[in-house]
Amino acid sequence: MATVQILNTLTKELELLKPREDEGKKLSLYTCGPTVYAYAHIGNFRAYVFEDLLQRHLQERGFTVRRVMNLTDVDDKTIRGAHAAGIALGDFTRPFKEAFFEDSKALRLLPAEAYPEATDAAQIARMIAMIGTLMEKGHAYLAEDGSVYFRIASFPGYGKLARVDLENQRSSQRVASDEYDKEAVADFALWKAWVPEDGAVGWESPWGRGRPGWHIECSAMATGLLGETIDIHCGGVDNIFPHHEAEIAQCECVGAKPFVRYWMHCAHLMVEGSKMAKSAGNFFTLRDLLDKGWTGREVRYALISVHYRGALNFTMEGLGAARTALGRLDAWRERLHETAGSETAAETSDPATEGFFAALDDDLNISSALAVLFETLRESNRRMDLGDEGKLSPAQARGLLNWLARVDGVLALEPEASQSIPPEVEELVAARAAARAAKEWKKSDEIRDQIAALGWLVKDTKDGQRISKN
RNA sequence: GGCGGGGUAGCCAAGUGGUAAGGCCGGGCUCUGCAAAAGCCCCAUGCGACGGUUCGAUUCCGUCCCCCGCCUCCA
Numbered sequence: 001m002a003t004v005q006i007l008n009t010l011t012k013e014l015e016l017l018k019p020r021e022d023e024g025k026k027l028s029l030y031t032c033g034p035t036v037y038a039y040a041h042i043g044n045f046r047a048y049v050f051e052d053l054l055q056r057h058l059q060e061r062g063f064t065v066r067r068v069m070n071l072t073d074v075d076d077k078t079i080r081g082a083h084a085a086g087i088a089l090g091d092f093t094r095p096f097k098e099a100f101f102e103d104s105k106a107l108r109l110l111p112a113e114a115y116p117e118a119t120d121a122a123q124i125a126r127m128i129a130m131i132g133t134l135m136e137k138g139h140a141y142l143a144e145d146g147s148v149y150f151r152i153a154s155f156p157g158y159g160k161l162a163r164v165d166l167e168n169q170r171s172s173q174r175v176a177s178d179e180y181d182k183e184a185v186a187d188f189a190l191w192k193a194w195v196p197e198d199g200a201v202g203w204e205s206p207w208g209r210g211r212p213g214w215h216i217e218c219s220a221m222a223t224g225l226l227g228e229t230i231d232i233h234c235g236g237v238d239n240i241f242p243h244h245e246a247e248i249a250q251c252e253c254v255g256a257k258p259f260v261r262y263w264m265h266c267a268h269l270m271v272e273g274s275k276m277a278k279s280a281g282n283f284f285t286l287r288d289l290l291d292k293g294w295t296g297r298e299v300r301y302a303l304i305s306v307h308y309r310g311a312l313n314f315t316m317e318g319l320g321a322a323r324t325a326l327g328r329l330d331a332w333r334e335r336l337h338e339t340a341g342s343e344t345a346a347e348t349s350d351p352a353t354e355g356f357f358a359a360l361d362d363d364l365n366i367s368s369a370l371a372v373l374f375e376t377l378r379e380s381n382r383r384m385d386l387g388d389e390g391k392l393s394p395a396q397a398r399g400l401l402n403w404l405a406r407v408d409g410v411l412a413l414e415p416e417a418s419q420s421i422p423p424e425v426e427e428l429v430a431a432r433a434a435a436r437a438a439k440e441w442k443k444s445d446e447i448r449d450q451i452a453a454l455g456w457l458v459k460d461t462k463d464g465q466r467i468s469k470n
Numbered sequence: 471g472g473c474g475g476g477g478u479a480g481c482c483a484a485g486u487g488g489u490a491a492g493g494c495c496g497g498g499c500u501c502u503g504c505a506a507a508a509g510c511c512c513c514a515u516g517c518g519a520c521g522g523u524u525c526g527a528u529u530c531c532g533u534c535c536c537c538c539g540c541c542u543c544c545a
Contacts, residue, residue: 012474032545040545047545075543163473164541188542214543236545237474243543267475268539275538305493306483311476311538318482321494328493331508359484367484371492381509385500441503448505459507466507 004061004361006232007309009240009263010161014363017262019063019231026064028226029055030260032218032235032243033069033115036096037077039285042299042314043269043276045107047236049300050266050308050364052109054234056410057360069112070221071097073119074211079201089201090119103286106296107303108412116221118212127212127220128205130254131190139253143181146193148207150215152186155249161263162241188246189213215246223251223259233260237267266308272315289319298322301413307366325374330415332377333404334466336397339384343394346402352376353403360410373407376400419469425456429465432458 004017019027031051034040040048055065072078073093082092097117104111116123131148134140139154152158159165194202194209202209212220222230228251235244244263251259268275271282289299301322306312353376359368380400383392392400408414421429432447451458451467459466 034545035543044545050545077543162540165472186542234545238540238544240474241540241542246542266545268545270538309475310483313482315481317494321482324495325493328508335508365484367492371484374492378510385509436503439503445504457506460502460505461508 004058005363006262006264007363009265010260015262017058017232020229020261024064025062026066027058027231029058029065029067029232029234030218030222030226030230031067031069031112031233032239033071034096034100035072035075035077036093036100037075037081038096039099039287040103041276042271042284042286042289042303043236045103045286045299046269046303046312046314047234047266048104048109049107049303051234052107052412053304053308053360053364053366053410054232054264055110056412057357057364060357060406060410061361066226067110067112068114068116068222068225070218071100071115071117072214072217073097073117074201075118075214079198082201083197083199099287106286106290107300108297114225116225118217118221123217123221123224124203124212126224127216128191128203130216130220130250132206133254134190134250137253139249140190141183142207143183145181146208147181147189147210148191149182149187150190150246150249150253152184152188152249155253157252158245158249161245161248164241164245188215188242190216190250215243216250218243219247219250219254219259222247223255228255228257228259230260232262232264234264234266237265240265264308267311269303269312269314271313273313276314284314294319294323295416297413297416298326301326304411304413305366305370308364326413326415329373329377329413332381333401333415335384336380336401336404339392340394340397340401343398345395346399347393347395348399348403353400356403356407357410376403421456421467422454425451425454425467428454429458429467433465436460 005014006017007013008015017027019025029051031048034044051067055067058065074089078089078093082089085092118124131140134150135142135148138151140148140150142148190213191205191207191210192213193207194211198211202211222233233244233247240263248259270276271280271284274280274282276283286296286299290296298319299322302314302318303312305322353372356369356372356376359365359372362368380392380397383390384397386392428447428451432444432451435441435443435447448458455469457468459468
């Protein structure tokens with residue numbers, strides 16, 4: 001059986017991924033989701049695409065993956081946005097939630113089993129219960145400002161994920177500007193007391209009206225839906241500290257069990273060599289790119305084709321490269337179909353193709369995996385170019401198509417289901433074929449123009465006309 | 471200052487103690503009435519710099535240079 005190895009941020013080592021005892025081949029996966037105060041940008045989606053690749057590969061390897069992704073729909077930004085728009089929080093976040101799911105679909109992300117929302121009453125109740133337990137155990141305290149804070153000094157394990165030593169932290173300007181009534185500057189909020197700016201946003205709690213802190217939200221949803229110990233928890237590197245560190249502290253102080261067995265973090269994305277920022281004018285949401293004419297699958301290719309732990313330099317040139325590469329794959333796929341014809345018996349023609357999955361077993365080495373894909377493409381094209389001697393057989397083509405179906409299950413880069421060709425176009429194509437047979441080139445060109453006017457593109461190949469949507 | 475990730479051909483990017491995958495671009499050829507595609511081939515004596523270890527280093531060790539990120543709520 002396959003052995004999937006991943007780099008665990010907690011240990012910094014490549015580890016064999018093993019389900020827990022008595023869990024069979026089940027794995028739980030928690031992925032930090034978007035804060036719905038704006039459209040998610042491609043940096044966010046880089047993380048989600050990485051998580052999707054992980055899930056798909058694990059499934060290809062026979063694991064049953066239970067994945068949960070949260071939606072943060074209450075925090076400073078969402079409250080500020082709703083206030084600025086003069087509408088209720090829920091009305092402000094709803095369109096962004098919907099957009100997130102649309103974008104996810106465009107990028108072919110597998111849906112999670114659940115998308116818990118921070119404002120959900122059941123989740124709020126769970127957060128309050130967790131905070132209560134932390135209070136009872138002395139891991140939290142109510143400060144004079146009415147907020148509840150986590151007492152970091154009470155948890156010796158704090159800093160184990162990010163390898164931070166609080167003594168050595170340089171205080172940043174952000175900390176300096178905070179005027180909290182905390183015992184220690186590093187203590188973080190579990191429950192934020194209501195302030196006038198919160199308006200109608202707030203929930204009653206044993207500590208008064210307020211709202212949950214960001215970290216407790218993920219802790220509550222993750223353990224609530226997936227159990228006290230989660231197998232894999234993913235996110236961007238920027239979440240390592242303090243977010244994930246805080247999640248560990250909260251969960252491991254509430255329960256006594258390890259919170260997460262394997263942590264995985266993806267690196268950031270840059271745009272045209274610079275940090276993506278609105279002020280730099282290189283900030284893209286998925287819809288920005290779709291508006292420019294790129295497709296979801298092209299963006300997916302661009303995001304997936306760089307190893308998740310390396311910084312990804314997202315460029316228009318890179319998108320162009322994605323488009324070209326996908327075009328080659330599409331053409332190859334069509335050729336394989338033509339060669340396979342109606343042959344159903346599959347011959348496994350190239351054992352090297354297993355290398356694709358073996359590469360992904362190695363901490364999702366996508367570059368090596370894609371290399372196998374393209375090497376297979378070139379080798380089989382070479383054989384389809386041949387005369388009779390050594391030519392790729394229909395059964396071998398079928399074998400490659402079967403393999404490609406498995407590859408698609410992981411990469412999800414197959415072309416959009418081709419639209420069926422309308423009858424009037426079919427007729428024109430047939431007429432053109434007849435004209436070509438008679439070498440009536442002028443007529444052939446006229447028909448090609450007519451077909452183009454209907455929105456279809458015709459290309460002449462060695463094997464006849466090929467029609468595609470323009 | 472602390473912690474982490476990087477520097478491999480024009481661009482993107484794997485990888486290994488034994489002489490550099492793959493993608494894009496570019497060049498050549500094939501196919502071709504035209505057009506548009508596509509296919510095949512070629513394209514780093516070189517892997518940030520300098521030392522060291524070694525029969526041999528891009529890969530190990532040391533020193534240094536540069537880039538990026540995090541250091542309290544940004545994937």
